[in-house]
Amino acid sequence: MVGTAAVQKDDVILELKDVAMYFGKVAALVGASLQVRKGEIHSVIGPNGAGKTVMMNCISGLYRPQKGEIRFKGERVNDLKPYQRAERGMSRTFQKVEVFGGMTVLDNIRLGRHIHLKSGIMSGSIYAGKTAREEIENRKFIEEEIIDLLEIEHIRHKPVGMLPYGLQKRVELGRALALKPDLLILDEPLAGLNLEETEDMARFVLDVNEDPRWKITCLLVEHDMGVVMDLSHRVFVLNFGNTIMDGTPQEVQNNPEVIKAYLGEEDLYATRR
Amino acid sequence: MPQGDKTIVAAESHKAEISRELTIPKLFCQQAKRYGKDRVAMREKEFGIWRPITWQDYFETVKYIALGLIQLGLKEGDKVAMIGDNRPEGLMAEMAALCARGVGVWLFQDCLMDEVRYIIDHSDAAFLVGEGQEEVDKALSILKDCPKLKKIIYDDPKGLRHYEQDCLISLKEVQQLGRELEKEKPELFDALIQKGHGEEIALLFYTSGTTALPKGALLSHHNMLSMGQHLMEIDPCQATDDYVSYLPFAWIGEQMMSISCGLQIGYTLNFPEAPETSQENIREIGPHVMFAPPRMYEQMTRTVQVKYLDASWLKRMFFKFATWVGYHYADFKFSKKSTPFYWQLLHGFVYATVQKKLKDHLGMSRVRNAYTGGAAMGPDHFRFFHSLGVNLKQIYGQTEVAGISVVHRSGDIKFDTVGHPIPGTEVRINEEGEILTRSPSVFKGYYKNPEATTKTLKDGWLYSGDKGFLDDDGHLVVFDRTKDVFTLKDGRPFAPQYLETRLKFSPYIKDAWVIGDRRDYLSAVMCIDYSVVSNWADQRKLNYTSYQELSQMPEVYELVEKQIRQANKDLPDVAKIHKFTNLYKEFDADDDELTRTRKLRRAFVEKRYKEIVEALYSNNRDSVHIDTLIKYEDGRQAHIVTDMRIIPITD
Numbered sequence: 001m002v003g004t005a006a007v008q009k010d011d012v013i014l015e016l017k018d019v020a021m022y023f024g025k026v027a028a029l030v031g032a033s034l035q036v037r038k039g040e041i042h043s044v045i046g047p048n049g050a051g052k053t054v055m056m057n058c059i060s061g062l063y064r065p066q067k068g069e070i071r072f073k074g075e076r077v078n079d080l081k082p083y084q085r086a087e088r089g090m091s092r093t094f095q096k097v098e099v100f101g102g103m104t105v106l107d108n109i110r111l112g113r114h115i116h117l118k119s120g121i122m123s124g125s126i127y128a129g130k131t132a133r134e135e136i137e138n139r140k141f142i143e144e145e146i147i148d149l150l151e152i153e154h155i156r157h158k159p160v161g162m163l164p165y166g167l168q169k170r171v172e173l174g175r176a177l178a179l180k181p182d183l184l185i186l187d188e189p190l191a192g193l194n195l196e197e198t199e200d201m202a203r204f205v206l207d208v209n210e211d212p213r214w215k216i217t218c219l220l221v222e223h224d225m226g227v228v229m230d231l232s233h234r235v236f237v238l239n240f241g242n243t244i245m246d247g248t249p250q251e252v253q254n255n256p257e258v259i260k261a262y263l264g265e266e267d268l269y270a271t272r273r
Numbered sequence: 274m275p276q277g278d279k280t281i282v283a284a285e286s287h288k289a290e291i292s293r294e295l296t297i298p299k300l301f302c303q304q305a306k307r308y309g310k311d312r313v314a315m316r317e318k319e320f321g322i323w324r325p326i327t328w329q330d331y332f333e334t335v336k337y338i339a340l341g342l343i344q345l346g347l348k349e350g351d352k353v354a355m356i357g358d359n360r361p362e363g364l365m366a367e368m369a370a371l372c373a374r375g376v377g378v379w380l381f382q383d384c385l386m387d388e389v390r391y392i393i394d395h396s397d398a399a400f401l402v403g404e405g406q407e408e409v410d411k412a413l414s415i416l417k418d419c420p421k422l423k424k425i426i427y428d429d430p431k432g433l434r435h436y437e438q439d440c441l442i443s444l445k446e447v448q449q450l451g452r453e454l455e456k457e458k459p460e461l462f463d464a465l466i467q468k469g470h471g472e473e474i475a476l477l478f479y480t481s482g483t484t485a486l487p488k489g490a491l492l493s494h495h496n497m498l499s500m501g502q503h504l505m506e507i508d509p510c511q512a513t514d515d516y517v518s519y520l521p522f523a524w525i526g527e528q529m530m531s532i533s534c535g536l537q538i539g540y541t542l543n544f545p546e547a548p549e550t551s552q553e554n555i556r557e558i559g560p561h562v563m564f565a566p567p568r569m570y571e572q573m574t575r576t577v578q579v580k581y582l583d584a585s586w587l588k589r590m591f592f593k594f595a596t597w598v599g600y601h602y603a604d605f606k607f608s609k610k611s612t613p614f615y616w617q618l619l620h621g622f623v624y625a626t627v628q629k630k631l632k633d634h635l636g637m638s639r640v641r642n643a644y645t646g647g648a649a650m651g652p653d654h655f656r657f658f659h660s661l662g663v664n665l666k667q668i669y670g671q672t673e674v675a676g677i678s679v680v681h682r683s684g685d686i687k688f689d690t691v692g693h694p695i696p697g698t699e700v701r702i703n704e705e706g707e708i709l710t711r712s713p714s715v716f717k718g719y720y721k722n723p724e725a726t727t728k729t730l731k732d733g734w735l736y737s738g739d740k741g742f743l744d745d746d747g748h749l750v751v752f753d754r755t756k757d758v759f760t761l762k763d764g765r766p767f768a769p770q771y772l773e774t775r776l777k778f779s780p781y782i783k784d785a786w787v788i789g790d791r792r793d794y795l796s797a798v799m800c801i802d803y804s805v806v807s808n809w810a811d812q813r814k815l816n817y818t819s820y821q822e823l824s825q826m827p828e829v830y831e832l833v834e835k836q837i838r839q840a841n842k843d844l845p846d847v848a849k850i851h852k853f854t855n856l857y858k859e860f861d862a863d864d865d866e867l868t869r870t871r872k873l874r875r876a877f878v879e880k881r882y883k884e885i886v887e888a889l890y891s892n893n894r895d896s897v898h899i900d901t902l903i904k905y906e907d908g909r910q911a912h913i914v915t916d917m918r919i920i921p922i923t924d
Contacts, residue, residue, distance in 0.1 A: 153546045195909075
């Protein structure tokens with residue numbers, strides 16, 4: 001592991017310590033250690049089957065690792081359920097979009113707001129006081145921050161299932177953002193997108209990472225090396241569950257082991273560059 | 274032969290008095306004072322809500338932008354270029370440029386880099402007002418080729434976090450500069466407005482040009498205002514009316530509606546949330562007046578036709594019956610006969626059951642006058658809208674007359690003509706059959722192009738380059754651009770656009786290109802409508818992966834052939850299409866095949882697709898092999914290899 005020594009403790013938003021995950025006798029993840037610092041875009045790369053998605057699932061709580069510790073904002077979250085982790089400021093998108101196809105774009109995004117809805121059943125039933133206030137606030141947030149950012153005004157009322165794949169991915173990102181998370185886990189946000197959509201998506205990721213209104217730390221799993229190297233502050237390389245290295249894009253590109261792991265996949269490396 | 278009558282000019286104008294001294298800024302200040310805080314000048318849908326801008330807000334913003342521009346060094350007569358989607362800030366920037374005694378230059382939003390560079394450089398623009406990052410990027414990349422460009426102004430800061438160039442400034446900062454200047458010199462703005470004269474140049478408008486580089490037409494304040502005045506004399510609008518501004522400001526028609534007419538009447542301009550939502554937003558507003566090029570109406574017709582194809586049996590029956598009644602009803606109107614009682618009854622029934630709803634869906638339920646112009650519109654589309662009871666009128670005009678010069682009058686509509694000249698306009702046909710126009714709206718000349726000016730402007734007459742004639746009722750019939758008229762085998766002149774618009778009435782056909790000038794027969798290159806045909810193919814379980822593959826399927830050829838046979842009907846044999854092929858791609862303005870207003874650039878496509886034309890006119894070829902490279906905007910290339918079939922159409 002390279003370059004993690006200088007990391008200050010309170011800078012770290014997410015920390016994985018020696019996390020291991022086995023499916024029967026298959027080791028999907030072997031002793032992965034990772035530190036994601038606040039405000040960074042930290043990418044995780046590796047060939048197919050390297051264990052990237054397993055790692056994301058461990059972080060978001062879909063899987064429980066057999067070994068190791070996951071700390072989010074200093075708190076051990078190993079035993080927390082996914083929704084509890086969401087409440088603590090973690091949200092994610094999926095490699096294959098997981099949206100509610102029969103619901104409209106707006107409803108899908110609103111769903112992401114549920115953890116911010118605190119009013120009770122009484123005030124909800126008469127739509128007064130807190131409920132009304134919350135609703136207006138939420139509407140403002142969704143319209144001004146999310147829909148405007150993602151440029152999806154024209155599909156606001158369309159059922160998500162009818163939309164092309166690229167837009168579905170955007171909606172899913174919108175739903176993840178609706179939580180107003182501190183850490184956003186993006187699992188292959190660019191897979192299956194065309195060039196224009198890729199550029200848009202990369203811009204959105206940069207926007208939420210840099211814009212003072214968002215300042216979201218991103219954990220990005222991606223195959224598109226061009227985008228990864230351009231966007232990331234740090235890159236973490238996995239292969240067959242084993243950590244190869246963690247470093248700046250420059251260091252990763254020059255590491256012989258990384259090149260070896262990707263051997264035969266130069267094409268992947270060259271994609272869209 | 275001249276139709277227009279000068280005496281009509283003298284007729285009392287009932288709206289704001291348009292004198293020679295009046296400028297657009299003067300009128301703007303008058304109107305802002307009159308309507309003040311009580312009336313909405315503009316409305317923009319933002320964050321899902323329609324937000325009003327009163328005349329007071331409009332006035333103040335314009336004032337500060339104008340003073341800000343002065344503070345930034347705008348001199349009298351300096352050009353201010355503008356680019357961006359339709360939004361209040363765009364119009365405010367234009368108005369401010371005029372108030373500051375500059376000249377406005379609009380660029381099409383989707384202009385390619387070369388066009389932007391050419392126009393900015395040729396117009397000597399000192400300022401460029403863009404919308405956001407995209408426009409700023411364009412401007413920055415041409416900056417070194419356009420040394421006269423001083424400042425780039427933007428109004429949407431999104432994505433511009435890391436842009437630190439000195440020439441960049443936001444519209445907010447410009448306004449701030451303006452506020453400071455006002456404190457220093459509170460009289461300055463009024464003085465600037467008062468200085469203006471109607472004969473001064475207000476706008477420099479670049480024509481899209483089907484053949485050559487764009488030419489910059491100089492239009493004065495009086496050109497613009499007199500044009501609007503004369504149109505409003507025929508079809509008066511009211512201050513309470515709504516208009517939706519969604520077509521590019523770089524198109525003269527939009528300027529005419531938003532500035533020339535809008536300012537005089539004071540109707541509310543509504544701006545859609547995003548270009549993609551305009552159709553939806555039009556429906557929400559329900560405008561009273563509409564002006565759009567034929568392609569917009571063609572698109573609406575297509576939407577209806579496609580929905581019809583997908584509808585249930587009962588709905589289809591109703592629709593069929595309603596259009597049948599509608600067509601008959603419209604024919605009574607066209608022939609100016611009184612409608613028999615039972616037809617009125619039937620019409621009442623179909624109006625209540627079908628047409629009212631349909632009109633609502635198209636956003637046309639309140640439309641008093643709908644205009645179309647800029648290109649030829651097929652009679653089929655035209656009749657379709659009249660069958661719905663929409664008062665659609667053809668207009669004829671060009672950038673050089675600040676908009677329009679000839680229009681249909683209500684109740685006197687013939688779908689193969691463009692109507693009578695508007696008041697104050699004389700129209701004459703010379704020996705060569707060219708349409709000449711003379712009116713107070715005729716432009717001042719082309720910018721830095723005296724050669725073209727003398728060719729176009731002679732003794733105050735505008736030589737349009739269009740061919741036409743006046744029919745027995747004094748209606749002007751525009752044939753086509755002179756250079757686009759074909760000579761058929763039997764020596765008759767023929768306008769290919771007539772056939773092309775007929776073909777495009779089919780929902781499956783997006784574009785058609787008819788060839789056959791001085792040849793043995795006519796042939797056509799067809800572009801299918803990808804979304805409609807792919808839907809059609811899905812229903813038939815046909816497999817394809819791309820436009821290219823779909824367009825070359827035998828089943829699709831059969832479908833297109835059927836559409837051509839339909840269009841060929843009732844035409845003399847020499848004017849029928851005898852051979853056709855489906856193009857492997859759509860025509861695209863980015864490839865220079867169409868102009869920005871989607872007119873086909875014949876000379877260009879003829880050169881580009883020479884081998885296809887050759888194959889269409891050789892006796893023994895049944896296909897043409899295509900092996901070509903397509904270059905995308907981002908520099909990537911795609912290799913296309915396909916065989917386009919040549920299908921003869923025999924009776």
